Amino acid sequence: MLAMTSLPDGYRLVDLPQDRRTDVLVLDAWAFPTSMTDEQLVGLDSPLSWDRTRGVEADDGELVALHASYPFTTFPVPGARTPVSGLTWVGVHPGHRRRGLLRAMITDHFTRSLARGEAVSALFAAEPGIYGRFGYGLAAQDLRLKIPRGAALRDVAGASDVRIRIERLDRERHDDVVHRLHGAVDRPGWATRDTPELRRTRLSDPEAFRGGAESLRIAVAERDGAPVGYAMFRRKESWDVPGPRGTVSVREVVAPDAAVARALWGVLVDLDLMATAEAWLLAPDDPITHLLVDLRAAEPRLVDNVWVRLLDVRAALATRRYAAPVDVVLEVTDATLPANAGRWRLTGDTRGAEVTSTRDEADLVLDVRELGAAYLGGTGLAGLASSGLVAERRPGALAQAATAFGWPLAPVCSWVF
Numbered sequence: 001m002l003a004m005t006s007l008p009d010g011y012r013l014v015d016l017p018q019d020r021r022t023d024v025l026v027l028d029a030w031a032f033p034t035s036m037t038d039e040q041l042v043g044l045d046s047p048l049s050w051d052r053t054r055g056v057e058a059d060d061g062e063l064v065a066l067h068a069s070y071p072f073t074t075f076p077v078p079g080a081r082t083p084v085s086g087l088t089w090v091g092v093h094p095g096h097r098r099r100g101l102l103r104a105m106i107t108d109h110f111t112r113s114l115a116r117g118e119a120v121s122a123l124f125a126a127e128p129g130i131y132g133r134f135g136y137g138l139a140a141q142d143l144r145l146k147i148p149r150g151a152a153l154r155d156v157a158g159a160s161d162v163r164i165r166i167e168r169l170d171r172e173r174h175d176d177v178v179h180r181l182h183g184a185v186d187r188p189g190w191a192t193r194d195t196p197e198l199r200r201t202r203l204s205d206p207e208a209f210r211g212g213a214e215s216l217r218i219a220v221a222e223r224d225g226a227p228v229g230y231a232m233f234r235r236k237e238s239w240d241v242p243g244p245r246g247t248v249s250v251r252e253v254v255a256p257d258a259a260v261a262r263a264l265w266g267v268l269v270d271l272d273l274m275a276t277a278e279a280w281l282l283a284p285d286d287p288i289t290h291l292l293v294d295l296r297a298a299e300p301r302l303v304d305n306v307w308v309r310l311l312d313v314r315a316a317l318a319t320r321r322y323a324a325p326v327d328v329v330l331e332v333t334d335a336t337l338p339a340n341a342g343r344w345r346l347t348g349d350t351r352g353a354e355v356t357s358t359r360d361e362a363d364l365v366l367d368v369r370e371l372g373a374a375y376l377g378g379t380g381l382a383g384l385a386s387s388g389l390v391a392e393r394r395p396g397a398l399a400q401a402a403t404a405f406g407w408p409l410a411p412v413c414s415w416v417f
């Protein structure tokens with residue numbers, strides 16, 4: 001059941017099939033201003049799944065708002081993979097903002113995701129102030145680093161046995177290896193690129209988005225002749241009085257073990273004519289944070305990564321695994337999806353979990369937003385409680401639940417969707 005939000009008068013919700021592509025791109029450019037012409041925009045590959053793309057038309061038929069979702073069929077959550085509806089391409093024409101169009105589209109997104117059996121929605125927020133009101137919690141943060149050229153890295157046994165090939169990124173040549181290695185990463189939040197459209201656009205590299213830098217390059221790490229990891233990056237030249245001050249933009253590093261990570265980062269931080277390697281979308285516990293002898297010199301900064309919304313609390317909590325045995329009654333509030341509100345007994349451990357509706361006394365009281373924040377194991381329930389966002393009703397319940405909801409690896413998504 002959903003607390004329905006209707007559109008303001010004069011608007012209607014519509015499907016946006018592929019033949020509305022130009023309208024979609026033109027509206028998106030209203031929401032996210034760009035110097036590109038409509039013709040250039042139409043020439044780009046589209047990542048959208050058209051059967052999951054919806055909009056709002058005004059009375060005169062003009063498309064004035066838009067949202068879409070990606071079907072992440074194998075989204076990693078702690079100890080499991082589950083279908084997640086990735087909300088994306090949210091935009092409202094500036095002439096129609098603050099009339100409730102986003103609110104109505106969120107209701108539409110929730111209804112349709114639930115109807116498809118997707119118990120969880122995730123997103124990246126253009127502005128962090130937007131989505132909390134709809135029950136999305138900040139579930140992951142990512143690290144940004146500016147690593148000085150030649151930064152000392154700790155040694156890792158076996159790193160010198162990893163061979164690195166540096167090539168121009170080429171879709172034909174690298175699609176399989178990137179898709180296979182990226183999809184094998186088992187870290188909560190690491191959204192997979194399951195559709196052909198997403199797979200294609202992640203490797204496209206339009207000149208308009210390069211910011212004056214070279215086209216994408218890839219360092220492929222090989223062991224015994226087989227690719228085992230990769231790093232995508234591009235270099236941008238810059239000259240100053242003392243000499244070259246170029247920048248390496250690191251886009252995605254995938255390494256299955258420490259030796260491969262050491263070998264790839266060893267290349268990235270020591271490219272000729274470059275002064276800095278800038279990396280973002282790194283997990284807060286990414287290997288580079290421990291490999292760097294001087295992390296402080298890389299000016300670490302944390303920013304919000306994936307936001308998570310539990311659409312079906314019972315199904316979502318039963319899907320993930322728990323790092324330690326847990327048996328708690330959660331009293332959940334949910335203003336938008338009242339079916340989630342009430343008391344739920346959660347029992348589980350690393351092997352599985354069960355969630356049942358209960359009339360027992362509550363152990364912890366929290367809003368669905370906080371449950372979404374804790375869902376991937378990256379935002380601690382105890383920290384939320386210390387901010388007054390989780391209330392403990394049975395002594396000991398908070399420590400038990402906080403330990404169980406944690407996870408050995410910090411969540412992160414390696415690309416913005």
Ligand SMILES: CC(C)(COP(=O)(O)OP(=O)(O)OC[C@H]1O[C@@H](n2cnc3c(N)ncnc32)[C@H](O)[C@@H]1OP(=O)(O)O)[C@@H](O)C(=O)NCCC(=O)NCCS
Nearest residue numbers: 031090091092097098099100101102103125126127129130
């Ligand atoms: C953000 C955006 C989608 C909001 O659309 P909208 O139709 O104006 O939103 P609504 O009128 O439905 O607002 C719903 C609520 O969100 C709030 N809100 C909307 N945009 C907000 C923002 N950028 N920051 C904080 N709050 C915001 C509204 O004030 C309103 O608050 P309420 O709960 O007190 O009523 C629209 O302004 C936009 O397209 N912005 C540029 C592109 C963008 O940022 N897209 C989001 C991509 S993740």
